[in-house]
Amino acid sequence: MMNCRTLAVLLTAANVIAAPEIAAAQPAPSQETARGADDVKRADASYRKGLRLYTDGKYAEAEAELQSAWELNPTYDVAYNLGLTKYQLKKHKEAAQHLSFALRHWPLMKAAAEKRPEAEQRLAVSRALVGAVNVVVGVAGAEVLVDGTAVGKTPLEGAVFVDPGEHRVEARLEGYAPASQMVKVAKGGTAEVMLALALAKSEPQAAAPGAKAADGASTLGAGFGAPAAGLAPGAPVEPVQPPPQRSWVPVLALGAASVVGLGVGIGTTVASNAASDDAHKQSAAIIQGRGQCVKPESSWAGPCEQVRNDASRADTLGNVARVAFIASGAFAIAAATYVLWPKPKRSESAVALPVVHSDGAGIAVMGAW
Incomplete structure (x- = not known):
């Protein structure tokens, strides 16, 4: 079924194609159907107004309209055109964020494919001027903040682009203690951040009046005038069994798996950064040679x-x-959970001792509860 934005673009295709910086709108139906019809309608109106303003070179006004469309209906085409607008305004951090989103959701259709190289080229230029942070949190659904600004919930879809320099990355989730890390990112560089959220400790409850301490000993006199029924004086009782000892085999296995995973992650991260640096250098060389990759000449095709x-x-x-x-991280958390999980409590026990006095005989029961 053709939606309202697609129909509008077909009717105004000549105006959109005439603008070299703007792509024809092709929203993702699966995202629009999840939103209200009113939001989609208002987003489409802002989107088309933003396209006209961009064509007229009014980039600041176009940014406001496209930002409104993005907040109401974040689709790849809105992200692409908003990224181009941010690029024109030299807001390269935001341009990289929107262009990377657009490329991750780029549709497989011929009309859209013609604009993809331009998005890739603009992203490469913006990416070389800013830094990126890949954030991994061991718990899903945690809110991630960079310098106090929320950037999404875990697992994050892609990297978070930041200005070069130091930044605080934090993760928060109800029921867990927040975790944070300071990172320093160079221009064109990438930083890896791993945050482990630990369960928050609950406040200890006050003991009820007259309650016995968990490990405190108590002595009860039972029938000093006569022996207690069911337990003869001096009857043997079962000795207290020590709590079972933990096996360290699971800890060693989980720890080894965690180390292997960390090694693989570090190795592939280094390889990824190297490939990214190669792409940035090659892109910079093309730009310095006055070439471009939107419709490259034969000498720049390779x-x-x-x-x-x-x-x-x-x-x-x-x-x-x-x-x-x-x-x-999952293996490390599993190993830590196994080690820190409370041990089984000591079984309750009792000791019966004979008592003899001038008025009779009986027993005294001594135990720990």
Whole structure:
């Protein structure tokens, strides 16, 4: 079924194609159907107004309209055009964020494929001017904040682009103690952040009046005038059994698996960064040579293809690294949970002792509860 935005673009296709920086709108139906019809309608109106403003060179006004469309209906085409607008305004951090989103959700259709090289080229230029942080948290659904600003919930879909310098990355989730880490990111570089959320400790409850301490000993006199029924004086009782000892085999196995996962993650991260650096250098060389990869000349076809291959390889290795880091963290958390899990409590026991006095005989029961 053709939706309202697609119909609008077909009717105004000539105006959109005439603008070299703007792509024809092709929203993702699966995302729009999850939103209200009113939001989609208002987003489409802002989107088309933003396209016209961009064509007229009014980038600041276009940014406001496209930002409104993005907040109401975040689709790949809105992200692409908003990324181009941010690029024109030299907001390269935000441009990289939106363009990377657009490329991750780019549809497999011929009309859209013609604009993809332009998105890749603009992303490469913006990416070389900013840093990126890959955040991995051991618990899903945690809110991730960078310098106090929320950037999404785990697992994050892609990297978070930041200005070069130091940044605080934090993860929060109800029921867990927050975790944070300071990272320093260079221009064009990538930092890996792994945060482990620990369950928050509950407040100890006050003991009820007259309650016995968990391990405190108590002495009860039972029938000093006569022996207690069912327990003869001096009857043997079962000795207190020590709590079972933990086996360290699972800890060693989980620890070894965590180390292997960490090694794989570090190795693939290094390889991913190297591929990303190759792509950035090649892209910079193309730009310095006054070439471009949107419709490259024959002399630039090979270098442009190499840029795409290196970028694809960097993404693949980065995904492998993230999976390895997550697995390593999961194994480490499992090992720590096994070690720190409360041991079985000592079984309750009692000792019966004979008591003899001038008025009769009986027993005294001594136990620990």
